[in-house]
Amino acid sequence: MVTEAEAQIVLYDLACTKNICFSPAVWRIRLILNYKQIPYKTVFLEFPDIEPTLKELGIPPNEQAKHKYTVPTIHHIPTNTYTMDSPTIARVLESKYPSPPLPLTSELGRQIEVKARAVVGPAFYTSLVPREILILSPRSQEYFRRTREETLGHPIGELIAGNKEEKTWKAIEEDARAAGELMRTNKDEGPFVLGASPSFTDFFIAGALQNARVVDEGVFDRCMQYPGYKEVYEACGPWMGKKS
Numbered sequence: 001m002v003t004e005a006e007a008q009i010v011l012y013d014l015a016c017t018k019n020i021c022f023s024p025a026v027w028r029i030r031l032i033l034n035y036k037q038i039p040y041k042t043v044f045l046e047f048p049d050i051e052p053t054l055k056e057l058g059i060p061p062n063e064q065a066k067h068k069y070t071v072p073t074i075h076h077i078p079t080n081t082y083t084m085d086s087p088t089i090a091r092v093l094e095s096k097y098p099s100p101p102l103p104l105t106s107e108l109g110r111q112i113e114v115k116a117r118a119v120v121g122p123a124f125y126t127s128l129v130p131r132e133i134l135i136l137s138p139r140s141q142e143y144f145r146r147t148r149e150e151t152l153g154h155p156i157g158e159l160i161a162g163n164k165e166e167k168t169w170k171a172i173e174e175d176a177r178a179a180g181e182l183m184r185t186n187k188d189e190g191p192f193v194l195g196a197s198p199s200f201t202d203f204f205i206a207g208a209l210q211n212a213r214v215v216d217e218g219v220f221d222r223c224m225q226y227p228g229y230k231e232v233y234e235a236c237g238p239w240m241g242k243k244s
């Protein structure tokens with residue numbers, strides 16, 4: 001347990017009824033904090049409380065983004081600075097806590113992230129959005145349903161109606177496997193994307209898989225059957241202990 005006095009960072013996270021981190025974007029940052037052993041504490045926010053809470057802290061909105069206020073957000077206590085948005089947070093943490101080092105970008109990592117976002121991302125969305133709502137509090141459920149259905153233009157449940165889910169996963173099978181193979185490019189040197197030690201891409205992958213695992217083991221299992229995902233996920237296991 002990190003005491004109030006020891007904490008260097010406050011991590012603003014997304015609340016769920018399991019009282020552990022499930023957001024993929026927050027997991028990316030949590031993995032960095034755990035990997036670098038930075039003492040931190042977590043503040044869980046309900047969906048409808050994210051914007052008012054972060055606004056109240058004086059954080060400027062991200063005007064380009066669909067959601068102007070998002071988690072993860074961190075408060076770096078020693079410098080009393082707030083940072084929102086996971087790639088920016090990763091850069092801040094890397095500059096303030098350079099040891100152990102975490103490569104944030106690589107050409108291979110970029111290829112994997114692009115492929116994963118384009119291929120596996122939409123399948124995750126289909127399978128996870130209708131199930132994520134089941135682990136939210138009633139207030140967050142109301143917010144989540146309203147905002148997601150505004151974007152979708154139809155009820156959330158329709159995403160997995162009939163055999164839509166099976167069809168979605170079937171359609172991406174080859175590409176999902178190819179992304180997994182890319183993850184194994186440096187398998188002779190070690191289980192991580194770049195080989196023997198982790199990079200931000202590993203945390204991107206492991207964060208997405210951990211999100212699936214907390215929301216629905218079935219979705220997690222679908223990915224774990226492809227070579228590549230499993231190796232990265234398991235190799236990141238040592239930094240998944242602190243979940244809240």
Ligand SMILES: N[C@@H](CCC(=O)N[C@@H](CS)C(=O)NCC(=O)O)C(=O)O
Nearest residue numbers: 023025067069070071072085086087
């Ligand atoms: N670009 C952001 C995206 C993070 C994101 O989408 N966070 C979600 C939770 S997983 C959020 O805060 N959504 C706010 C909302 O839906 O109002 C990042 O990588 O940090």
